């Protein structure tokens with residue numbers, strides 16, 4: 001195999017290596033939690049906090065109602081027991097019972113409101129939980145395919161690297177130096193295929209005499225883009 005052909009093969013290896021490495025970077029970056037997942041989790045946290053707040057409010061109100069009810073009951077017992085004779089004390093007791101009654105009515109209203117809020121928060125919580133489950137499942141599925149691709153890319157990159165190592169000793173050192181320099185200057189593509197008379201590096205036509213020389217296995221450079229051209 002001629003040196004230009006060997007260089008063309010090296011270029012094929014390096015081009016694929018570059019593409020696969022770039023894709024590997026994308027795959028690694030994609031294995032992060034998505035905006036959608038973060039949003040669903042945030043919504044769930046908010047729903048849980050809201051539900052807990054209303055449950056706790058409901059409980060506090062219920063306990064307070066119990067305490068007010070007990071207190072009113074004790075005062076009523078005292079009022080009707082006949083043990084209190086002093087008119088001022090009796091009047092105070094009646095006032096206290098009336099005040100406790102008003103407090104109880106207000107508490108019952110608040111408890112009803114809290115119950116409705118708990119119900120609504122529970123519904124929002126259930127919806128957020130379902131959404132989070134669905135988004136998580138979808139994300140995990142995409143992660144599985146990304147993991148698989150990552151593994152395949154790593155294997156391929158490793159194989160290309162080995163291929164390159166086997167390939168290098170077949171090239172003259174000065175050719176290799178020139179190849180690396182040209183690759184740096186030409187955006188990673190030092191060797192372009194020559195398809196009939198078209199340079200695949202710049203897609204322009206190469207003069208007939210150059211095409212002929214390339215076909216003879218000589219080192220020929222595209223007059224337009226400067227890349228080494230090899231018939232394919």
Ligand SMILES: [Zn+2]
Nearest residue numbers: 199202222225
């Ligand atoms: Zn060209």
